[in-house]
Amino acid sequence: MDEIVWARDSTEGFVLSRISEILDDGAEVLPLDKKFQKRTLPFSDIFRANVEKDRDYDDNCEMMFLNEASLLNNIRTRYYKNKIYTYVANILIAVNPYSEIPALYSPEMIRNYKGKSLGQLPPHVFAIADKAYRDMQVLKQSQSIIVSGESGAGKTESTKHLLKFLCHNWGEESGILEQKILDANPVLEAFGNAKTTRNNNSSRFGKFIEVHFDKDFKVCGGHISHYLLEKSRVCSPDGDERNYHIFYMLMAGAPEKLRQSLGLTKPDDFNYLKSGCSRYFTKPSSEKKLSLSQKSEDHNKQGPLKDILLDDVEDFSELDQALTRLGLTDSERLQIYATVAAVLHLGNVAFEDNPDDSRGGCRMIPSKDRSLLTASKLLEIDPSELKQALVSRVMQSSRGGMKGTVIMVPLKVYEANNARDALAKAIYSNLFDYIVNKINRSIPFQASSYYIGVLDIAGFEFFTVNSFEQFCINYCNEKLQQFFNERILKYEQELYKKEGLGVPEITYVDNQGCIDLIEAKTNGIFTLLDEESKLPKPSYTHFTGEVHKAWPNEYRIGLPRSSKLKAHRSIRDDEGFLVRHFAGAVCYQTKYFIEKNNDALHASLESIIKESRNKLIETLFSTSMAQKGKLNFVSVGSKFKTQLGELMEKLKSNGTNFIRCIKPNNKMVDHQFDGSLSLMQLKCSGMISVLELMEYGYPSRTSFADLHSMYKDYLPKELKQLNPKTFCEAMLHSLKLQEKDFKFGITKVFFRPGKFAEFDRIMKSDPENLKSVVAAIKKWLIKSRWIKSQFCVLTIIKSKIWKKKFFWVSTDQTNWAI
Numbered sequence: 001m002d003e004i005v006w007a008r009d010s011t012e013g014f015v016l017s018r019i020s021e022i023l024d025d026g027a028e029v030l031p032l033d034k035k036f037q038k039r040t041l042p043f044s045d046i047f048r049a050n051v052e053k054d055r056d057y058d059d060n061c062e063m064m065f066l067n068e069a070s071l072l073n074n075i076r077t078r079y080y081k082n083k084i085y086t087y088v089a090n091i092l093i094a095v096n097p098y099s100e101i102p103a104l105y106s107p108e109m110i111r112n113y114k115g116k117s118l119g120q121l122p123p124h125v126f127a128i129a130d131k132a133y134r135d136m137q138v139l140k141q142s143q144s145i146i147v148s149g150e151s152g153a154g155k156t157e158s159t160k161h162l163l164k165f166l167c168h169n170w171g172e173e174s175g176i177l178e179q180k181i182l183d184a185n186p187v188l189e190a191f192g193n194a195k196t197t198r199n200n201n202s203s204r205f206g207k208f209i210e211v212h213f214d215k216d217f218k219v220c221g222g223h224i225s226h227y228l229l230e231k232s233r234v235c236s237p238d239g240d241e242r243n244y245h246i247f248y249m250l251m252a253g254a255p256e257k258l259r260q261s262l263g264l265t266k267p268d269d270f271n272y273l274k275s276g277c278s279r280y281f282t283k284p285s286s287e288k289k290l291s292l293s294q295k296s297e298d299h300n301k302q303g304p305l306k307d308i309l310l311d312d313v314e315d316f317s318e319l320d321q322a323l324t325r326l327g328l329t330d331s332e333r334l335q336i337y338a339t340v341a342a343v344l345h346l347g348n349v350a351f352e353d354n355p356d357d358s359r360g361g362c363r364m365i366p367s368k369d370r371s372l373l374t375a376s377k378l379l380e381i382d383p384s385e386l387k388q389a390l391v392s393r394v395m396q397s398s399r400g401g402m403k404g405t406v407i408m409v410p411l412k413v414y415e416a417n418n419a420r421d422a423l424a425k426a427i428y429s430n431l432f433d434y435i436v437n438k439i440n441r442s443i444p445f446q447a448s449s450y451y452i453g454v455l456d457i458a459g460f461e462f463f464t465v466n467s468f469e470q471f472c473i474n475y476c477n478e479k480l481q482q483f484f485n486e487r488i489l490k491y492e493q494e495l496y497k498k499e500g501l502g503v504p505e506i507t508y509v510d511n512q513g514c515i516d517l518i519e520a521k522t523n524g525i526f527t528l529l530d531e532e533s534k535l536p537k538p539s540y541t542h543f544t545g546e547v548h549k550a551w552p553n554e555y556r557i558g559l560p561r562s563s564k565l566k567a568h569r570s571i572r573d574d575e576g577f578l579v580r581h582f583a584g585a586v587c588y589q590t591k592y593f594i595e596k597n598n599d600a601l602h603a604s605l606e607s608i609i610k611e612s613r614n615k616l617i618e619t620l621f622s623t624s625m626a627q628k629g630k631l632n633f634v635s636v637g638s639k640f641k642t643q644l645g646e647l648m649e650k651l652k653s654n655g656t657n658f659i660r661c662i663k664p665n666n667k668m669v670d671h672q673f674d675g676s677l678s679l680m681q682l683k684c685s686g687m688i689s690v691l692e693l694m695e696y697g698y699p700s701r702t703s704f705a706d707l708h709s710m711y712k713d714y715l716p717k718e719l720k721q722l723n724p725k726t727f728c729e730a731m732l733h734s735l736k737l738q739e740k741d742f743k744f745g746i747t748k749v750f751f752r753p754g755k756f757a758e759f760d761r762i763m764k765s766d767p768e769n770l771k772s773v774v775a776a777i778k779k780w781l782i783k784s785r786w787i788k789s790q791f792c793v794l795t796i797i798k799s800k801i802w803k804k805k806f807f808w809v810s811t812d813q814t815n816w817a818i
């Protein structure tokens, strides 16, 4: 028993092994590398291997055996050769190299990929951008490029390269528009990105960036839509994580005068920064520009954070210039910086129990007066009114539906803390909306015919503790997965039908049930959460109970104790629920669901902030949704549901391209490939199911014209001159490929897995072999021409006989038919 197979392994993903014994429901396998142990595995963990050591494939579909193990191995082999891009048919897999690969994105590369069909050059993110552009031109349809992957997988970097390729090749001569679209990046990153444990420059929001084209397919504008900024980070970055970059950039990079006027000193002087990592990102040259008083104790002790791209000192001036180019005046930029500083000062306001209040209310700690004064000054609101609104809230009694006396309700310490944090989050997230809006307005926009939209949104997430943020992200991924399934499978089947291949229908697992569970109007989890918020005394345990009650027989939802993870099994039934997503089960802890879903300010705070004399603050809160009573509040969940609905509509009406980004290791280092981590991501992105589909279909396909242009130079003149369809027929029929390995469609030829590679190998083989190939093609051509001419003769003879017959029949009846 000598067959070499891939055997599942918990760390590597798969290891090459030899089957030593076949058992009833599995086999005993012996890994080739002695460092791995012999094991007995079920058949579902053993896969056939394409064993040609060190060989890799541009397109996974060129492989003979399409399975998760061969896919993982191909990606790994290529990654170590610095080939970070790989196709699975039209889908691009991009592995984060965590290092610069020389010339990979050079201007020459940008030129090279322009106008090339997919497959003509090695896989590349530029090839996908070019395909989207050509599809837009040919099909006269807007296109989307969906870039997905977990945090740190390289979505934002890929997005930047896509935009650069599009703007560079089809932007206007002056490059002003291109500059504006590209200037959006440093601005979005300063306000929307933060250092997390998984990525130094993690985007804490989703975005859909549209590049618009005019009737001549030249770039004529752009637009950014953003989703779900992570607001909780503003008040409580944790452990090794940081708050949004802008806070540190201002403190490290702003001119001294500006820092002084904003009362900015060093990160550990501010509560909203010192709960997390308080060090700056610097390079040796910029570190020298920092004074001791600007640096936190930790920074002084441990030194700066390091990243190839980030530098808080230099990034501030880059941001300031980008904002200027986007059209913001000196005073507008100053107001933005003042607002950011105000958030920090607000965070330093603290409360204690008020011994003079018999109702258990709190008061501000007197030593924090200075922070309150600075925050009020920067926000241009009255400090005493702000103080009052932070420690109490106004309620109106109502009797028989009539509004009655105004009552001042004192807040407890934790309520005042919540009110302060809610205000800080509202200011920051409204500022983010304002900045995105400013970017959009600064990008000139002429009448647009089509657009290419790039979606950069977080992939499926599951941690030990999963809260409302993960719930929203996973809901979004559930919708995107459904779309992916529909597009890939539907497209595939429609193509087979259109090309007349006669391949039987392929079915797939539908995840609509899971989507219903979350978004159903009457009993979906979002609805139950909103209902809970409207109760006089909302409680997360009651909400959790309602969720379990609403879905008693649904297998997709379960109690935390049904989790496979020990950490989740100890969560009480009324403190969490488990959702079985397409990518795996996730246990959500519901403790902060209500607060995170309803982040509106209480009425007193809302009215104080609206009275600000500061133009920017006034603008930020002019359209904000005041909580006009509990019954008509707009929750975070329902807003996201609506936004996502609109996005899905756009995606459905566009052509689609997919890029799946993979993070090869958690250490964020180059040349280290963690097999099981990467395999998990391939599964979560739906790539394994795509392979299953491809295994039974014809995954490699190319148009007759493309195939002709790809290989004509390998052949003599007389064969080159054939028309593309005859050329393809001649080549495929005369080579020793079996009939079942390929199919001719109307415009394309389709190959079974691995067969295109076989064909390619024959065509590119040594001259001696090629000679015999040419001879075989010529022989086939002579034979087929002979058959054709015989067929023609026969047809003429037949038609003559038929005409005679017809004439005879028709003259016998009516004459008009001749």
Ligand SMILES: Nc1ncnc2c1ncn2[C@@H]1O[C@H](COP(=O)(O)OP(=O)(O)OP(=O)(O)O)[C@@H](O)[C@H]1O
Pocket (backbone or CB within 6 Å): 096, 097, 098, 099, 100, 101, 149, 150, 151, 152, 153, 154, 155, 156, 157, 158, 199, 201, 202, 203, 204, 308, 309, 458, 661
């Ligand atoms: N193509 C690339 N070449 C070199 N380095 C890269 C590439 N792609 C990503 N990186 C590195 O990986 C880091 C993380 O990438 P990126 O920020 O694009 O991830 P992401 O998927 O957008 O993460 P998040 O969801 O957290 O925002 C980058 O800051 C960069 O250092």
